[in-house]
């Protein structure tokens with residue numbers, strides 16, 4: 001796998017707090033100095049993004065996120081902006097936030113208690129909650145967040161859009177949808193998955209805190225990557241043989257999508273073990289695929305002997321035919337991508353699994369495998385992905401907005417690409433085929449999952465330039481091929 005060396009490291013709120021403490025204790029950077037730097041960076045960002053903005057509204061909570069807000073307001077007034085500042089309560093006595101409020105007032109600023117705004121604003125600065133959010137916003141905070149959402153003015157969030165968990169990207173209640181977020185010191189992992197997209201465009205300001213104080217990140221953002229060019233003497237035997245197993249009555253398309261994606265990802269050979277009724281159509285539509293009718297383990301066995309990688313599950317069903325193929329295929333202990341009904345069968349019947357395994361659940365399938373609700377999975381996607389990887393000793397792709405790849409060793413990678421057009425039939429089958437195609441070409445499970453998830457989402461972004469609505473899984477294949485060969489960005 002070839003990838004540029006930029007590493008975007010992601011941290012939890014606890015880690016961010018520990019880094020703040022180390023900056024004060026070990027690097028002699030007091031919290032109030034950092035707060036001043038945070039405010040200066042955020043105001044410079046506001047100026048850059050909205051150079052014509054003159055009327056600002058700043059809404060401050062009671063914690064240090066509010067403290068950042070008071071200092072942005074102070075700096076904005078000093079630059080000649082008209083600032084209306086609403087405070088949702090009193091900062092804790094002796095806190096940096098209280099000091100910031102006094103400094104704002106000393107400089108002539110006026111603090112208003114929250115009330116529905118009467119003056120329009122060019123930009124709203126959200127300084128209600130940052131990393132300290134610990135429950136659903138209520139009362140004035142809820143009213144303030146709701147009012148921000150209805151005005152139409154762009155919102156600049158400080159550190160975190162208020163109401164979004166910096167750890168998980170979940171929203172326990174109402175939440176700000178920002179056009180942009182000024183993130184301080186380190187990237188917060190929750191802004192990159194689930195509802196973290198409410199942060200809009202994220203800019204990170206390290207505030208001069210040395211990278212050596214950060215410690216080990218919790219997760220990393222995936223970077224664009226491709227496979228290295230093929231050696232000139234490559235032949236189809238060196239690029240592996242993917243066997244897709246699936247396509248029960250009425251769901252032949254799923255197996256076909258996975259197979260075609262594996263072929264377009266560069267697998268040397270792709271076979272499909274499916275219901276006899278699918279064979280003619282599959283071979284006619286894509287003669288490069290070798291589709292075979294199988295009626296049970298005996299007819300599957302010779303195909304397993306020739307395969308180097310399995311894609312097990314697309315359209316497999318959970319009836320007797322699918323179950324028999326599933327058992328026989330897993331017994332072969334080949335590198336495997338297990339998806340869809342392959343995962344549902346695993347929930348019904350836990351068993352030994354192949355050593356090189358990638359599982360690709362959506363949140364509903366992940367919930368079933370963990371005996372939890374889909375909502376529980378979404379409440380902490382990082383924990384769910386890690387738990388699945390540990391429990392099944394597999395590399396896990398937890399699909400959804402900001403797909404996660406988790407390894408059995410506990411590493412997590414977050415996909416920054418993709419779009420809502422991908423919520424359509426066949427997208428998951430395509431991803432399964434891509435990952436199988438990469439395994440066939442020699443990637444290990446984590447490489448194949450990271451590279452596959454990235455290529456799949458980037459191809460969808462290229463295909464969605466024509467519009468997100470109506471995007472079909474098949475539309476990904478052409479951009480996928482170009483991206484895989486380093487031809488398009």
Ligand SMILES: NC(=O)C1=CN([C@@H]2O[C@H](COP(=O)(O)OP(=O)(O)OC[C@H]3O[C@@H](n4cnc5c(N)ncnc54)[C@H](OP(=O)(O)O)[C@@H]3O)[C@@H](O)[C@H]2O)[C@@H](O)CC1
Nearest residue numbers: 020034035063064065129130131132133134135136137159
């Ligand atoms: N330290 C540093 O070096 C730097 C920090 N910086 C800034 O500080 C921010 C973190 O500040 P913070 O820890 O004070 O937390 P913050 O997000 O302001 O929340 C405040 C309090 O609100 C409360 N609360 C939570 N949820 C609630 C709810 N739903 N409804 C009602 N109340 C709720 C909860 O208190 P509780 O009521 O639970 O006692 C919570 O403690 C960080 O994001 C960055 O912007 C920067 O200046 C750079 C340097």
Ligand SMILES: [K+]
Nearest residue numbers: 126129158160
């Ligand atoms: K905020």
